[in-house]
Amino acid sequence: MPAFNKILIANRGEIACRVMRTAKELGYRTVAVYSVADAGARHVHVADEAVCIGQAQVNQSYLVIDAIIAAAKKTGADAIHPGYGFLSENADFARACEAAGIVFIGPTVEAIHLMGSKRLSKIAMLAAGVPCIPGYEGAAQDEDTLIREAGRIGYPLMIKASAGGGGRGMRLVHEASELAEQIRTARSEAQNAFGSGELILERAVIKPRHVEIQVFGDQLGNIVYLGERDCSVQRRHQKVVEEAPCPVMTPTLRQAMGEAAVKAAASVNYVGAGTVEFLLDQSGEFFFLEMNTRLQVEHPVTELITGQDLVAWQIRAAAGQPLPLQQDEIRLTGHAMEVRLYAEDAAHNFLPQTGQVLRWEPELLDGVRIDHGLVEGQEISPFYDPMLAKIIAYGATRDDARRKLVRAVEECVLLGVNGNQRFLANLLANPEFASGNATTAFIAEHFNADPSLTPQAPAASELAIAAALLYQQSANARAHQGELAGWRSAGSAPWQFTLKHGEHKHRINLDVQLAGSQPRLLATVGDTQISLTLLASDGRWLTLELDGIRRRIAYQQQGEQLWLYGHYGNLELLDVTHEPAGGQNTASSGAVKAPMDGAIVDVLVSEGERVSKGQLLVVLEAMKMEHPMKAGVDGTVRRIGISKGDQVKNRQLLVEIEADPT
Incomplete structure (x- = not known):
């Protein structure tokens, strides 16, 4: 039975703070790792000890396995919790911990490897008798084979990157004429994002609910499920609202989905926290989507309706202890709902935001929980995911939880950096969502004209x-x-x-x-x-x-x-009351400025070159996304102030165009 006393959290932000809270309550010492950009971050101050592991870029810090293992050895940490994201589902990281004699607080290397491949995991789930969407998950990946298999499956169908997540490498195809081009773009996107161009095809399930089951296993062979979460409200395949229980769940359906999820976990001898994701169609049929071999962002809603601390369960399972509860002892009470507070501007196509947090005063109400990693004065940099906090509400009924959450979102004071509060509050107040009828098509069908999605003048x-x-x-x-x-x-x-x-x-x-x-x-x-x-x-x-x-x-x-x-x-x-009269430095006058801090990925024009309005000039990368910078006028490029690879600041002048005479 493994024993450990000090836990290094190989992550940052709110999840690092969240794990440290439980670890300390259980009597463990904690170690933070941080990049140069995060030296003043909250998780660094919360930890008992902290080690700098590299530069701001994730591939020079939070993704460097050797640096994290070295930090654990340096501090005497004998266990590592990966949080979510970064290396949390990296089999090589789990293997490196094992080789160094450090307990990895998560599942086995084999489970991570298998479930990290949509193709291999689907084959395993079919063999285990778990309901799966009809499709193609074969080893042959040539275009002719994929086109032939698509004809067998029928349209509409989904192309999915086998190694993917977050909507990258995913395409919905409505007819055969689109297929070849969509295969090529999905494969290219998957190769760039995940280092693998392997694809699977599946019949498209139209307007489903996205329902996931929280499973837990220990080293003694026990596996249970702790109810479900509904994550149907999504934007670009990214979850926006998560709630538990699912508004349309019945006891019979819950038991069927729960037992299917346990069957999936048992097929890989699963240990620790895992989530089996399903699509639930309008007829009540459900299909395996994928299994996430880590703690989910949305785990707090399960904690609130079960009264359990899932991080404590993870730590105890990693220490070789049995699960705290058996299946018939798990109770679901009330309703919980969560949204993610992002540094992004919903009115400008959800453009990620950078800058300094001047004020952060979360609204602390009875039944409201806020998980965050913020301190006033902190810089929100372009190097990491723009999620700042999670706002979670609990109530006796779904509407109690929803109403509390609306108020908590509206009252969380964030100044200095734009957040998505208005988008979230309007969404939660939408009658279709409030009625519990939202599917994955909700935003496109019922919310795409909301005022929060377009620029608004100050009142x-x-x-x-x-x-x-x-x-x-x-x-x-x-x-x-x-x-x-x-x-x-x-x-x-x-x-x-x-x-x-x-x-x-x-x-x-x-x-x-x-x-x-x-x-x-x-x-x-x-x-x-x-x-x-x-x-x-x-x-x-x-x-x-x-x-x-x-x-x-x-x-x-x-x-x-x-x-x-x-x-x-x-x-x-x-x-600007006392500002002298003068011209504006805007895109329409030929000045192209960075919308946020970031790195220049490509410069596609040269000085002296003729350009047209709307032409792509520069590609900026920030917060794991690429942002195209286009000409606002027809004219001639007079000055380029940057080169490929440069780091730029918000509002920095990138390209200056001399507009054609009008």
Whole structure:
């Protein structure tokens, strides 16, 4: 029976903090590993010890097996928890731990290897009698064979990368004429993403639910399932909302899916936490999709409805202890729901965001859990996945959990970096989702016109509040007195402010009317008039009365920049009231700037070259995604400020185009 005392967590961010919390509660010492970019990250401070393992790029730090093993030996860590992502499903990593005499808190090398291949795992599941989608999972991978097998399967069908995940190397094909081209693009994408161009074909299951079963095994041969999670709401095959239990689950269906999942796990002598994913069609039939040989991002919803700590179960299983509960002792109570808070701009095609976290104040309510790895002042870099936190709510019913989650999402203050709160809150409030009817087609069919998906101008009330804060700052500076004493020095003189949001400018007129101890402000924004009174402010929170309603608003101010936590989350405004008149440096005037920190993957034009509007100029890589930078005008490339391989900063000028005369 393996024994260990110190656990190294081979990961970063919220999952590293999550694992450390349970490890400490169980009495284990913890070790963090970190890249140069993560030196000030929360997981580094939470751990008992920490070791720098390399540069910011993941292939020079978090993916370097030798560096992680060396850190474990250096600190005396005798067990390693991989979290999820990075090396968590890497058989070579598990094998390296075993060779070094370090306990790998996860399944066996053999299970990881088998389940890491969609082709091999599907063959094994068919042999074990687990329901699978009809398709082709053969070894022959030539194009002629795939085209012939596709004709046998019929359309529509799915092409899937055998080694893949996250939607990469996956294509939906509706007719035979599309097939050859889609095979080539899927194979190329899979080869680039996973180092393997191996593909499988499957009959497309239209509008299914994505339902996964949490399984657990110990070293004594016991395997149980802990209910299911519904992960149907997805965008580009990435999960957006996860909940437990599934809204359409019945006891009979749960038992059938649970027993199929246990059968799948038993076929590979599974140890530790695993998730068997199924597609559930509209007739109630279910089919094996894949097995993830690690802890899932969405494991908290299972923890909340079972009352169990799954990380503790992992640690105990790795230590050779029996599972804490047998199948008939597992109870499901209430409902839990989770969303992922990302640093991304949903209004601009979910563009990942970089920058400094100026404010982070999660809303802590009864029945709400927030797993995160954030500290104020932290830089969100382009090197890692943009997920910042998970917000999870629990209630007696599904609607109790959903309602709590909406409030928790809306009230989590994140300033300095754009987050996806408005997208999440609107989605959770959508009637189709609230009714429990959402399938994998939900976003495309019911949510693609939501206002959170298109740029929105600041509300007149938000502009009025911003102008009032800037006025207060100016009045205080003039008065050299207490926080609000400067108001009286301005009398009733009108003030004018110009605030910039993105590339758009907004003008606000502010009339100050002295009455009683607090001045009343009358803001004019376009044709809208707004009455407000500032009651108190401390640099973080503003209390005001707006059109007769008292409100409290989070804000942050640095020089000419002001961040408000508004209706759409992080609202960044720039005070350009005193800016001299001049041209704008925008794409439409020929200046192409980086939308975030990142690395230049390719430069496709040369100085002096003629380009057309919409032509691809530069490819930028950030947060594991490639972003095309295109010309905003017809013209001639006058200057290129970067080269392939360069690291660039947000808003850095990449290419300058001299526009053709109009």
